[in-house]
Amino acid sequence: MGHTNYFAYTPQAENFRSSWLQLRLDAAAILDLVEQTQDIALAGGAGTGVPRIDEDAIVFNGLMAAEEDYESFAVELEPRFRDERGFTYGFCKTGDVRPKPYDMAVTAVMLRAHTLAPDCFAIDSDGDWDEHWVHARAIHRMLFSDPGMESPFTSNVHTIGPAAARL
DSSP states (O other): OOEEEEEEEOTTSHHHHHHHHHHHHHHHHHHHHHHHHHOOOEEOTTSSSOOEESSSEEEEEEOGGGTOOOSOEEEESSOSOOOTTSOEEEEEEEESSSOOTTHHHHHHHHHHHHHHOTTTEEEEESSOTTTTTHHHHHHHHHHHOOOOOOOOBOSOGGGHHHHHHHO
């Protein structure tokens, strides 16, 4: 068992595509804030190099040298796999029982993606909204002046696709 964050999105949806540039800019701001103020080392997808934020993808991990890496977080504009409805499913396991520090960046970027495109980016987590997502919510309020919100999690991780379809 591990600490895992789940997401499903429709990369071909107009709302997702129209928010893609803003999501990339906001993800860069989130990663900068996390690295500079929290002293959390972030890296590229393999736990080395630098995070990737470009016209095609947002990809990062914790820094392998600091033993803070686990699994990569990746949201792609043109993912290789989509189901018959156009949904792409992803997850990022950020630790065993307790999340690694880079979970803060993962959850903040996921929350921003959901906020920018709530009709086509659904999120869920093994972590508790009021405990494990408190830093992501604080980052979101600080950077984007968004007021507090109710948990956007789906009710069941196994129905994230159908839940996203209802959005």
